[in-house]
Amino acid sequence: MKVLVTGGAGFIGSHTVDALLAEGFEVEVLDNLSTGFAHNVPDGVRLIEADIAHPATTKTIADGGYDAVFHLAAQIDVRKSMEDPAFDATTNVVGSIRVLEGCRLGGTKTVVFASTGGACYGEQDLFPTPEDAPLQPISAYGAAKVAVEKYLFVYQANYGLEYRALRYANVYGPRQNPHGEAGVVAIFLNRMLQGMAPRINGDGLQTRDYVYVGDVARANVLALTRLERSGAFNIGTGKEHTVVDVFNGLNAFFNRQFTPEFGPPKPGEQRRSSISPKNFFEAAGFRPETLLFDGLQTTAEWFKQRAFS
Ligand SMILES: NC(=O)c1ccc[n+]([C@@H]2O[C@H](COP(=O)([O-])OP(=O)(O)OC[C@H]3O[C@@H](n4cnc5c(N)ncnc54)[C@H](O)[C@@H]3O)[C@@H](O)[C@H]2O)c1
Incomplete structure (x- = not known):
C-alpha cells in the first residue's frame, strides 16, 4: 500500500513515517521544509519538496498513486495565526483543499487529517471533552482546523473519500x-x-x-488500518x-x-x-499509553x- 505523508519532515509527521515503514507501507513525504527538516526523513523515503498551498501540488498528489494520504503539513503557530490569519488560512485551509483535490483526482481512498483537540473545542466545560462537544475555536488556527474537518465531510459525501480527522491533544516527544x-x-x-x-x-x-508522539504515530497508523468509519476522533490520554x-x-x-x-x-x-480517548479506543482498540x-x-x-x- 502506497501512502503519502504531508508534513512528514516535521515532528509528528516523521514519527508517523517511521511507524508506517515499520508496518511495511511504501511511504513518500511532501513537505516544504519550513519548520521540518530533510534529515528527519529516513533514507530511501522519497521527499517531494513542495508547498501544499501551491496549485501544482494537487497534480503532484493526483499523479502519485497514493492509496492513503496522511495530511499533517500545516502552519502550527497559534499566535502567528492571529497575527496573519490570511497566511494561516492559505496554508491550513486552501493548502488542505489542494491536498483533498489531489486525493479526489488521484483516486485516493482515505485521508488521515491532523486536527486538534484543544484549539477546536476552545473553552471546555466537560472534562475530558468528548468529540460531540461544541466546536468553539477562539483562534484562527482552530477555526481553520474546524473548516478542514467540514471540507473532509464534503469530500466524503460527494466523492466517497473516507476520512479520519484526528484531534490530537498536546503532543510532545523527540524531534519537537x-x-x-x-x-x-x-x-x-x-x-x-x-x-x-x-x-x-x-x-x-x-x-x-499531554500525549507522547510515539502514541500519536501509532494512532495515525491504526486510524488507517483499524478504523472502519469516517469521522473525528480524539487522540489524547483523557x-x-x-x-x-x-x-x-x-x-x-x-x-x-x-x-x-x-x-x-x-x-x-x-x-x-483534556480530551476523551474513549471513542478511538472503542473503534480502534488503542489508547495512548x-x-x-x-x-x-x-x-x-x-x-x-x-x-x-
Ligand atoms: N504538536 C502538537 O501538539 C499538535 C497538536 C494538535 C495538532 N497538531 C497538528 O499536527 C500536525 C503536525 O504538527 P507538528 O507538531 O509535527 O509540527 P511541525 O511544524 O513539526 O510539522 C509541520 C510540517 O509541515 C511542513 N509544512 C508547513 N507548511 C507547509 C506547506 N505550506 N507545505 C508543505 N509543508 C508544510 C513543515 O515543514 C513541517 O515539516 C499539524 O497539522 C498540526 O497542526 C499538532
Whole structure:
C-alpha cells in the first residue's frame, strides 16, 4: 500500500513515517521544509519538496498513486495565526483543499487529517471533552482546523473519500521544535540544557492533556488500518497534568537542580484542557499509553544527546 505523508519532515509527521515503514507501507513525504527538516526523513523515503498551498501540488498528489494520504503539513503557530490569519488560512485551509483535490483526482481512498483537540473545542466545560462537544475555536488556527474537518465531510459525501480527522491533544516527544510557540516540553528542555531555569506563565496550575508522539504515530497508523468509519476522533490520554507537573518531571531528569521562574499569565490562555480517548479506543482498540513521567524522561534523553552530540 502506497501512502503519502504531508508534513512528514516535521515532528509528528516523521514519527508517523517511521511507524508506517515499520508496518511495511511504501511511504513518500511532501513537505516544504519550513519548520521540518530533510534529515528527519529516513533514507530511501522519497521527499517531494513542495508547498501544499501551491496549485501544482494537487497534480503532484493526483499523479502519485497514493492509496492513503496522511495530511499533517500545516502552519502550527497559534499566535502567528492571529497575527496573519490570511497566511494561516492559505496554508491550513486552501493548502488542505489542494491536498483533498489531489486525493479526489488521484483516486485516493482515505485521508488521515491532523486536527486538534484543544484549539477546536476552545473553552471546555466537560472534562475530558468528548468529540460531540461544541466546536468553539477562539483562534484562527482552530477555526481553520474546524473548516478542514467540514471540507473532509464534503469530500466524503460527494466523492466517497473516507476520512479520519484526528484531534490530537498536546503532543510532545523527540524531534519537537523548541523554537516555536507551542510545545512546553521542548521549550523547557531547551532552556534546561543551556543551564537556565524554565519560565512558567502564570501559576503553572493550568492543565493540559499531554500525549507522547510515539502514541500519536501509532494512532495515525491504526486510524488507517483499524478504523472502519469516517469521522473525528480524539487522540489524547483523557488525563490532566499541570505545567508544574511537566516541570517536576523534567527537573527529576536534571537531578532537581532548577527552580522555576514564574511570569505573568498568557492572555486568553485556557485554564483546563483534556480530551476523551474513549471513542478511538472503542473503534480502534488503542489508547495512548505512555505515562507522562516516562515520556518526559525519553524526551529529555533525546534532547540531551542531540544537544551534546
Ligand atoms: N504538536 C502538537 O501538539 C499538535 C497538536 C494538535 C495538532 N497538531 C497538528 O499536527 C500536525 C503536525 O504538527 P507538528 O507538531 O509535527 O509540527 P511541525 O511544524 O513539526 O510539522 C509541520 C510540517 O509541515 C511542513 N509544512 C508547513 N507548511 C507547509 C506547506 N505550506 N507545505 C508543505 N509543508 C508544510 C513543515 O515543514 C513541517 O515539516 C499539524 O497539522 C498540526 O497542526 C499538532
